[in-house]
Amino acid sequence: MTERPGRLTRAALLGALLSAGYLPLAWNAPIGPAWIGWIAPGATVLVGLVAVARLVIATPLEDASRRFWRVLWVAVGIIGAGGVGQAVDALSGPGGPTQIMSLRTAGAFVVGLLFVLAALLLLPVGRLSRTQWLTFGLDAATVFAGATLFTWYFALRTMDDFESTNGSALPLVAIVVCGFLGVFALLKVSFAGVRQVDPGALQYLAIAALTGASTAGLAPLLASRPYLNTSFLAFPAAFLFLTVAAERQRRVALAALDAPVEAPRRRTGRALHLLPYVAVALTDGLLLVSSSSRPVIVGTVVLTALVGARQWLSSRENGRLLGQLRSSENRLSHQAGHDGLTGLANRTLFVSRLEESLGPDVAVALLDLDDFKQVNDRLGHGAGDALLVAAAARVQGAVGPSDTVARLGGDEFAVLLRGPVGDRLDRILAALAEPLLVAGDELRIRASIGLAEGWAGATSSELVRRADVAMYAAKAGRDGSWARFVPALDAPAADQARLAAGLRDGLGRGDFRVLYQPIVELPSRRITGVEALVRWHDPERGVIPPDQFIPVAERSGLIVPLGQWVLREACRDASAWPGVYVCVNVSPRQLDDPDFVADVAVALADSGLPADRLVLEVTETAVFNGGPAVDALNLLREMGVRIALDDFGTGQSSLGLLLTCPVDVLKVDKSFVDGVTEPGERAVIVQFLSQVASGLNLDTVAEGVETPEQAERLHELGYRKAQGYLFSKPVPASTLFLDRVLSYR
Template sequence: MRRHVVSAGLICLLGTVWFILWTAFRPGPVAIGYVFMPLSMAVGGLAAHSLRRRMTPAPAGRRFWLLLEICCYLFAAGFGVLLADAVRTAPELPAMPPLGAGLIGAGVLVAMWGVAQVPVGVSSWYERGKQWLDRTIAFLGCSTVLWHFGISPMFWAPDPWTPSALVVLLLACLFAAGAITKVSYIAGGPVDRRAMRLVASTGLMAAGVALLAVLGGYHGILPGQAVCMPVCGLLIALGARRQLAADGAPARTGGGSVWLPYLAVLAVDVPVADVLIRPWHWAPGVWEGRVVVLAAVVVTALVALRQFVVHRENARLLREKQESEALLRHEATHDPLTGLANRALFRYALDRALETGPATVLLADLDEFKTVNDSLGHDAGDGLLMAFARVLRDAAGDGAEVARLAGDEFAVLVPPGVMGEEVARRIADATAAPISEQRLLVKFSAGLATAPPNTSVSDVLRQADAALYAAKERGRANWVRYAWGMERPASAHARLGGDLRRALDAGEFRIVYQPIVSLGDGEIVGVEALVRWEHPERGLVSPADFIPAAERTGLIVPLGRWVLRETCRQAAAWIAEFGPDVLDKAAPNVSVRQLHDPDFVADVAAALADSGLPANRLVLELTESAVLRGQHVSQVLHELHDMGVRLALDDFGTGESSLSLLRAFPAAIVKLDKSFVDGIELDEPDTPAADARQAVARAVAQLADALGLDTVAEGIESQEQADRLLRLGYHVGQGYHLGRPMPPGQLTELLAARRVKAAA
């Protein structure tokens, strides 16, 4: 592209230098001044052709540059005809021959068609209509100026120009006006905006030629041909080079020129002022003034129409803005799922109520809502929340403020004069039948609190939350009214969750190992890993206290991950020290929250890889309630089984689906629950109680044997129990009689003593 730009620039420079020399010295024939324009347009056509060969395929862009190339060749041919006529009429300047005018006029029409085909990036009919209105105003304003100061003086001159020359200049001015208004509204696309501006600027050269002809008359023709017109080829070559540089780059986007119609109004005022000042425009037979005034009237009318459209659009935008603000205010104060008030709006309503009198708050949440989410999916959970929200609205009645605070926790600001217990009773009656599309039968727990005027909103909510916690502690599916001191267990429970996070970071947890023993010879065949918390102030905290808190806060996941890794590390260390036969199994417990953790399988694999413990030595103990938690949990368990990790079904026999579980659950070990072991040695033979207790234990052993599963009896506390279980078919057990949970160092001493005994 550079050589085309340089060539066109040299032609323009030579034309300017020649005209200066010719003006001063008159060297050579005048026909030389007509050589530069056809040469320049030929170079412009070659630049467009070279661009089309190199640019990436874009139909609209390639079509535009093809039409522009044809325009350049038509211009070169038309001005070539004019050059031939100049040679024939020398030393006189030639008139525009009809053939040349036809070729040039055809070139202008082709260029106008190419510019018209360039997309402006507007798709909707409304926006397209607005743009056409703006472009029409700008086009009329620009055309009026070009007509008044360019074409009209040549038309009304004493020696009028030939019709062919007038037609060519008229078309060129129309192209200039149309191209300028079109390029001002191109928002981006297949034709680069800067390249389009350069091409549109060629129309100004025609306006320049017209201005030179008006100002210089006969002597203004030659500078237009030698100096002004050759610039068109240079502009086209520059536009092609700019298009090639922008080809493949992201399209530049931008809005239209909103100020262009107003500039057009100012522009049309100039010819109007001129025809009012100079009276010859109103002479008989001269309709120049009437044309200008008519154009001004049309432009003014179109501007008024545009203002009306803008006014309507502004009104629409203002209305949409108000609706959007109202929607944002609603979304900021309401729950998007249920449409109820959110926490912020509820606190505001409660604060207003406490300013005028006492207020009663009911906090409620759904019992076992997480089970619905885990087993039926989040869509079913969302449906249940929306159904329960409708139940609360109906039960609360008129004048109540119902809100969703978080998750499945809801709040009701009971209307004045209504008892909170009555609202809770209506909620219970409504949930006695199945609700939601899934027809789910749900229960709820609620806490009630009534506060006198001017009580802090936070205090009222804290009291209601303490009552809700007490209701759950009493067995759920009921409601409790707040009483003084009720928040103490709840706050202690909350503090326990914070202490758990700190204890996990501070390393206050310890693992103890309870031996799993062969009932035949008393040898240790495995260990169960149990976590303990050594609180720096409270001492040893029972797992029954902190495990539920860890489950509720989600800290059971990092805690369980640490127990898993530490168990694998310690078991691998024992095997390395005492040989591969020292332990058959190392068994940490796994929570249902861990099974729902997406990284749990990867955590198990990493723990085995880092410790070097064989996968078949790791036994993960799970309860029946953890196994019955949906498709995701089932997939996780099968992935662990495929890794070689063994799975133990803990507390077997206490659930409702124990037998069916053994078919779907990839278990390797069944652990008989302690409830079937307690007192098994005290039952008198041949009594119904003894027969039933022993029958269950014997049935579990026989069922496991038939399915190829190992059995472990839990909770053995005497030798008599061990002997009875051995006769019933159990070969492995654990309990305080066989070995209490102990630190890893103490168990290491037992294993070392066993090795010494075996060696002896």
């Protein structure tokens, strides 16, 4: 697909066309004041200078590339000043208008051209073998020989006539120098393997030099028309291609910030390898028109053409094979650095760019999609992939062109932010919040973002760690928000944020286990049910107690996927235990999840467990205010699932709750059971709760029974079921029913 020219290129093209159109109009006689002809060339020069200035000042470039363009900017500035001097010489010199060039103007051109040569010499060449250097030398010698012949024929042999007509040969000298610089540039681009500057841009620069020289070579034709000047063609043509080169380099540099290896490099330089053959062909043509030995000359030209054609075919085939190789290399390089699903940079490329950009003006944002696992489980992996692709596109669209967006894995993304952060994080969250239609369902993506800003001496690993801590701090606050890392997050109080990061990884690694604590009949101690209890076995920190990670899971939202996993495991295990029910704890966050009822139905269907053998334990605080949580429990009750109020009496207790909430089982908290054997308020409350449950036809389970005396007293008070360490600690499913009647121990 052809690239559309930039605004500066279009402006330079307009100036070049106007300048070229002026010559035929004024060929026979002036059409106005002599200075009119200098307007379009001057405007084109100004456009070219602006194009290079924008590239040097406002475009991110590699060091070698920026150094080259900076020196070239100085060069074209000096040449542009020489153009101003030439206009002054032509318009205000003795007998003006004239084509005479002052020594000052010629000096400016020479100095400018020397700076161009310096810029070219600054470019490092690729590593070449001895054979390649020999080939390069032969090709260069062929091209320079041809250029020298043409220079002599069209310029140097007419120097005396030109000097006698115009009073100075300096313009011709400048033309010769400019032409040889163009040849040198073309040779270096095509044979020396320059990669720090875009080869296409270098080609345009070389064409600029050759075009300027060739059009300036028309000076002898204008000797009788002093009011015209070869600069009317030379400057607009040269600065037009200079503008094209600068704008191309800018596009390539900006594109490289996001996908430096996505598109295969355009094949530049293949045509330039034909320069030696072009030089030979042109020399043959010159021989034909300038010599009288026609038969020998024609035979020589034919033989040269045949050899050239053979070499051209070889060059074309080699170029085709080289193009295929480069295409394969680019494709493999892209795959190694990019995510196959979203097309974003992957972790490897992200870390590489981060390490290249470390400093105070860089920030890292880690982004995690909230409740993504529910989408995967409910709608399937296809819908989950579509959600990830949409999220990637929205994040990419919300950041700047110099920022890098990467997918680190799963539903976790990272953004490398350059410069002031501004409101980019708010734009990301707003973009993600827009409704998205996936598999016929309208979804709203919510995300939590952690931001860590760079500092002098920062390392990539520490910057990412801080962003990770900040992200889990954002999750601990509320969904769909972002948090900035501050030193206070690394205090002991921030352990929970780091624990949440480990908890998320543990879910992915399978570090969690489900243990079961028996619920027994009193006084027979026969097992009638079990309570499923989750345990976390972290590979580095060992077993982490539930009272440490469950609150963190609640605040971070990870309790939802964790609870889903426990529910499925418990139903699957219980389906193998005839006549035994299983109790599974349900968090308030799970009850608020609109898919919770469906998740329970799927777990029962997949495991084959009858609904009446599943008891869902909820706390008083989860259902105290009614609303969707109670509606969900009513739906589950209609399915046949039983509901238990856990830790009854320790929260916002209200006896009215037993009437408004669908309840089948009342579980009395251990804090009351501990004092049941002693006279006092706790024993009275335990007895009262037993009587209330009996009156409402509810089952009662006493939790935390640790002594035989407690078990006997509870039975006396009307309790027929109990659980606690007196009977068994939580054990794996494989060892649970070695003995169905548990003795006191």
